[in-house]
Every structure is written in C-alpha cells, then in structure tokens.
Amino acid sequence: MFGAGLLKGLAETARNFVGSYHDPARLPTVEYPERRLASPENARVFPFLVYDGADPERGLRCVACKICEKECPPQCIYIVLERDERGKPQKHPRVFDLDVSVCMSCQICVEVCPFDAIRMDTAFEWSTPDRFGGLLLHKTDLAKPNRYYHQIHPTEAAETDARLAAEQAKAEAKAQAQAKPKAPPSQPAATPASATP
Amino acid sequence: MAQTLDQLLVLAQQRLVALWPAPWQPWVAAFLGAAAIVATFGGLFALTTWLERKGLARIQNRLGPNRVGPYGLLQPIADGLKMLTKEDIVPRAADQWIHFLAPILKVVPVLLAYSVIPFGRHLVALDLEAGLLFFFAVGSATEIAVFMAGWGSRNKYSLLGAMRAIAQLISYEVPLVLSAVSVVLLAGTLSLPAIVDSQAGHGWAGLANWHVFTPWGLAGFVLFMIAATAKTSRSPFDLPEGESEIIAGHMVEYSGFKYALFYLGEYLSLFAISGVGITLFLGGWRAPVAWLDWVPSYLWFGIKLLGCIAVFIWLRGTMPRLRADQLMNFAWKFMLPMSLVTLVAAAVWHATATWTFAGAGLWRWVLGAALLLLPYRALSRGLTQRGRFGPRRYRFAD
Numbered sequence: 384m385f386g387a388g389l390l391k392g393l394a395e396t397a398r399n400f401v402g403s404y405h406d407p408a409r410l411p412t413v414e415y416p417e418r419r420l421a422s423p424e425n426a427r428v429f430p431f432l433v434y435d436g437a438d439p440e441r442g443l444r445c446v447a448c449k450i451c452e453k454e455c456p457p458q459c460i461y462i463v464l465e466r467d468e469r470g471k472p473q474k475h476p477r478v479f480d481l482d483v484s485v486c487m488s489c490q491i492c493v494e495v496c497p498f499d500a501i502r503m504d505t506a507f508e509w510s511t512p513d514r515f516g517g518l519l520l521h522k523t524d525l526a527k528p529n530r531y532y533h534q535i536h537p538t539e540a541a542e543t544d545a546r547l548a549a550e551q552a553k554a555e556a557k558a559q560a561q562a563k564p565k566a567p568p569s570q571p572a573a574t575p576a577s578a579t580p
Numbered sequence: 581m582a583q584t585l586d587q588l589l590v591l592a593q594q595r596l597v598a599l600w601p602a603p604w605q606p607w608v609a610a611f612l613g614a615a616a617i618v619a620t621f622g623g624l625f626a627l628t629t630w631l632e633r634k635g636l637a638r639i640q641n642r643l644g645p646n647r648v649g650p651y652g653l654l655q656p657i658a659d660g661l662k663m664l665t666k667e668d669i670v671p672r673a674a675d676q677w678i679h680f681l682a683p684i685l686k687v688v689p690v691l692l693a694y695s696v697i698p699f700g701r702h703l704v705a706l707d708l709e710a711g712l713l714f715f716f717a718v719g720s721a722t723e724i725a726v727f728m729a730g731w732g733s734r735n736k737y738s739l740l741g742a743m744r745a746i747a748q749l750i751s752y753e754v755p756l757v758l759s760a761v762s763v764v765l766l767a768g769t770l771s772l773p774a775i776v777d778s779q780a781g782h783g784w785a786g787l788a789n790w791h792v793f794t795p796w797g798l799a800g801f802v803l804f805m806i807a808a809t810a811k812t813s814r815s816p817f818d819l820p821e822g823e824s825e826i827i828a829g830h831m832v833e834y835s836g837f838k839y840a841l842f843y844l845g846e847y848l849s850l851f852a853i854s855g856v857g858i859t860l861f862l863g864g865w866r867a868p869v870a871w872l873d874w875v876p877s878y879l880w881f882g883i884k885l886l887g888c889i890a891v892f893i894w895l896r897g898t899m900p901r902l903r904a905d906q907l908m909n910f911a912w913k914f915m916l917p918m919s920l921v922t923l924v925a926a927a928v929w930h931a932t933a934t935w936t937f938a939g940a941g942l943w944r945w946v947l948g949a950a951l952l953l954l955p956y957r958a959l960s961r962g963l964t965q966r967g968r969f970g971p972r973r974y975r976f977a978d
C-alpha cells in the first residue's frame with residue numbers, strides 16, 4: 384500500500400525518540416567534560432618520558448642518545464645533552480622539548496628508544512590559548528613516574544619492567560662472572576664445591 | 581468562573597481599549613491585537629526552534645542543545661544574539677532594494693494572515709467575512725518574497741533555488757486551497773470563526789463534530805497538512821533550501837538578521853497554516869469531548885498547535901528530501917486528483933446528510949471511504965508502478 388513505508392519510517396523514528404529517554408542503547412552520548420569514558424589501554428596520544436624512583440630529574444631513563452630526535456618523522460623532538468663543567472657528556476638530557484602541535488603520534492620514538500625511556504601518554508586535553516608556548520612541552524612537563532606508566536598501560540609496563548629486570552640480572556651475572564677469574568683467592572671455599580662435578 | 585477564564589484575553593483587551601478616547605479606540609484595539617500576535621508567535625518561534633532541535637536530536641539518538649540555561653532552554657536567545665551580531669553582507673552586484681525588501685516581505689504578510697485566525701472563543705483580531713480567502717491571498721505574497729530574494733541576490737544558486745521554490749509553492753497552493761474548499765462547501769461560509777461554529781456539538785460517543793472525524797475530512801486534513809508542509813518548504817519538501825544541493829537556495833546571499841528573518845517567516849507561516857488547518861478540520865478552539873469544555877478555548881488551540889508542530893518535527897526527522905521531478909509528480913498526479921476526489925466525497929457526504937433509514941450513518945461512512953480509497957489505490961499505483969519513485973534511470977548515460 385502506498386504510504387506504508389512512510390508509516391514504517393515514522394514508527395522507527397518514534398521508537399528512537401521514546402527509546403532515548405529510557406534505553407541507554409538509544410542514547411549513547413556521554414556528556415564529556417562532566418563525565419568521561421576511561422581510555423582504552425592501547426590508546427596513545429603524545430609521548431612522555433619515564434623516570435624511576437622519586438626524582439623526575441635524576442630518575443630519567445633517557446640518556447640523551449638522540450636516536451628518537453633523529454628518527455622522529457616530523458622532527459618535533461629537540462634534545463641538548465647535559466655536560467659537566469669540563470665538557471664531559473653526562474648521559475642525561477639538559478633540554479628535552481617536544482612540540483605536540485607537530486607530533487603525529489606515530490610512536491616511532493617509542494619503538495626506537497633503546498632505553499625504554501620514552502612511552503606514549505593517554506592524556507589528550509592539551510588545548511591552550513597559547514599556541515606556541517602552550518604546545519611546546521619541556522622536560523619537566525614530559526617526565527612522569529614509572530608508577531603513572533603502570534597506571535595507563537599496565538600490561539605494557541609490566542612487560543617492560545620484567546624485561547629490564549631480566550636484563551639487569553643478566554648484566555649482574557655477567558659482571559659477577561667477569562669479576563670471578565680476576566679474584567679467585569677471595570672465594571677459596573667456593574672453588575672446590577663448584578669445581579667438583 | 582470558567583467563562584471568565586475563557587474570555588480573559590478578550591476582556592483584558594476591552595478594558596485596555598476602554599481607557600482611550602472613543603475616536604482612538606479602533607486603532608488601539610488593532611494595535612493591541614497585532615502586538616499580542618507578534619509577541620505570542622515570536623515567542624512560539626523561539627520555543628519551536630528549541631523544540632525542533634531537541635526533538636530531532638532525540639530522533640537521532642543525541643541529546644540536543646543542553647548548555648545554555650536549564651535543558652538548553654535559553655538556546656534561542658543565544659542563537660538570536662549570534663544572528664544579530666553577525667555581519668550583514670550585501671553582494672555588490674545585488675539589487676540593493678529588492679535584496680533588502682525580500683526578508684521583510686517574507687514576514688509581514690504572514691503576520692497579516694494571523695489576523696483572521698480565531699485563537700479562541702471571540703479571540704480573533706479581524707473577523708472578516710471572507711477570512712479564508714484573505715488568508716490564502718496574503719499567504720501567497722510570501723512567494724514573491726522568495727523570488728525577490730533569489731532574483732535580487734544575483735547568484736545562480738539563489739536563482740535556481742528561487743525557481744524551484746516558486747514551482748513548488750505554486751504547485752502545492754492548488755491542493756492546499758482545494759482541500760480547504762471542501763470545508764467551505766460543507767460549512768457554507770468563508771469566515772473562519774463561522775467555520776469553527778459549524779463544527780460545534782457532539783456526535784457519536786460524545787466525540788466532537790469535527791470535520792476530521794468524517795472520511796472526506798480525514799483525507800482533506802492529511803492532504804492539507806502535506807500541502808502545508810510543502811507550502812512552508814519544510815522537510816521532506818525543503819527543496820528550495822536544499823542545503824546539500826543548492827546551499828540554502830534563495831537565502832545563499834543573506835546573512836545575519838536578514839537570514840534570521842527568513843527563518844522567522846518560514847516558522848510563522850508554518851504556525852499560521854497549522855492554525856488554519858486546525859480551524860478547518862480539527863474544530864478550531866473547541867474541546868474534543870464535552871466534559872473537557874471547561875478548559876479555556878485558547879489553551880485548546882495552543883495544544884492542537886503544539887501537536888501539529890510536533891508532527892512537523894517528527895516528519896522532518898524521518899523523511900529524506902524529494903527530488904524535483906518527484907515533487908512535481910506528487911503534486912500534480914497525486915495531490916491534485918486526490919483533493920478533487922475529496923471535494924466530490926465532501927459533496928456526497930453533504931448530499932447524503934438527509935438519509936434517514938436505519939444504518940444511514942454507517943452507509944454514509946462506507947460510501948465516503950470507498951469514494952476515497954479506490955482513487956487512492958489507483959493513483960498511488962499509477963505513481964509507483966511506472967518507476968517514478970524508484971531510482972532514476974539515466975537514458976543517455978549508458
């Protein structure tokens with residue numbers, strides 16, 4: 384019958400209208416500033432620098448190797464190496480700036496960092512009235528504790544920590560093994576026990 | 581008590597008029613009526629923009645405006661301020677006078693048209709003998725405004741939009757007037773208050789004697805409302821604006837307050853035409869059942885008007901826009917014959933009013949319904965079967 388389709392359409396929109404008052408599936412809006420959804424674990428926005436311990440300055444894992452600076456496709460990282468008064472490099476960045484107005488969230492810096500020092504953040508509310516200064520993040524803005532990293536990406540952080548711990552254990556064992564032949568007399572009691580098959 | 585409440589506005593007007601010296605009184609009365617109409621329907625315009633945005637949002641599973649004031653109720657004020665503070669740009673090549681006059685001409689005739697609508701018992705600004713005729717005559721003046729806007733802007737989109745608009749408005753004027761004629765036929769008068777009086781009394785099961793409760797009246801009401809939708813160029817007949825095709829049509833070159841005036845005119849004519857539809861078919865300000873007669877008459881009118889507005893919003897949230905050829909086919913091959921058939925059905929209903937044998941009422945209904953349904957089937961088959969509403973076939977493209 385001519386017009387039946389129109390009535391069907393009207394019924395559908397009426398169902399939407401009424402449903403939006405009692406059925407959450409028909410009104411999926413979350414009113415953002417007041418209420419917010421939790422970010423999914425794999426969300427990524429801009430990078431941040433991880434530090435261990437309590438001091439954001441000395442705990443930084445970054446050694447200012449500048450690999451990320453070179454690899455970053457839009458060139459938005461700027462690093463200056465710290466040197467002591469005699470000009471000796473200090474394995475620490477004096478300046479670590481990141482221009483989030485340029486960053487394209489590609490995560491390449493994270494992939495290339497050999498020291499697990501830089502990771503992707505989930506904070507996205509960077510709007511600011513100052514489009515130059517406000518969007519240029521400095522070392523102090525970027526440094527976030529490892530605890531925070533565990534909060535936002537628990538699985539990834541646990542995996543990183545386990546790997547770092549394993550690497551450290553391996554390094555210690557290697558150091559011990561290297562230290563052993565140099566000082567055999569210092570452990571006389573241990574030698575026969577380990578030497579006997 | 582109910583009597584006073586019902587006549588509250590009329591009495592207030594009489595009191596105010598009586599304060600003035602006798603020679604001024606007609607002028608003051610006219611001014612008061614005009615001021616009341618402008619204030620009421622201006623306010624209703626603001627409310628409707630909010631209602632519409634809310635309703636459409638809910639239909640689309642959104643929340644709609646909810647930031648300005650409680651439930652976003654002050655949104656129309658924010659919109660108005662925005663419109664007022666925008667720059668009023670007139671294209672250099674435009675015809676300055678026509679461009680300037682078009683938005684005014686869009687609003688003023690509609691306001692004139694309000695003067696003949698009875699909003700309540702004795703609540704009519706101008707009880708004209710030929711009120712319905714006046715309404716349609718004045719209402720058609722807005723078509724000139726649309727074409728002035730399109731022509732005066734000197735923009736091809738404006739002109740295209742205006743030409744579409746004129747074609748549409750004139751085509752749908754015919755079924756609009758024809759479906760109103762059947763009421764005139766039955767009521768025997770062109771005066772709108774008299775038409776309301778012709779629907780007085782209660783018939784079967786205490787239901788009011790409204791024209792919409794007869795077969796021809798129902799068909800006439802539906803036809804009238806469809807034609808009214810087209811006449812006020814609302815979705816699904818919003819081709820004159822056609823935002824996705826001709827970027828607002830005749831309003832392309834308007835900005836700021838002039839643009840707002842076009843919108844005001846459109847909504848005002850929507851209210852006016854709904855008001856006439858209510859008066860013709862829905863018993864005007866009369867209550868649907870006798871025991872609700874104590875509710876003031878203007879409230880009944882308001883409730884019915886809001887109901888009509890809700891239906892228009894619902895339609896807008898549901899229907900996609902028609903194509904220009906579908907629009908014309910629908911007007912001339914469906915609406916026009918159907919309104920003629922309705923006229924015949926109304927005449928038959930009128931002629932059989934003298935039947936007195938047992939079951940005459942039922943037979944009148946059956947006859948009237950058959951008179952309408954058979955042509956409806958035939959016409960709709962003619963429209964749909966020849967692929968007129970299907971996808972368009974391009975003869976030269978393949």
Ligand code: SF4
Nearest residue numbers: 445446448449451496
């Ligand atoms: S963040 Fe990583 S790659 Fe970049 S400079 Fe620091 S240690 Fe090197």
Ligand code: SF4
Nearest residue numbers: 455486487489490492
């Ligand atoms: S995420 Fe990509 S663009 Fe952003 S700083 Fe890292 S490498 Fe550069």
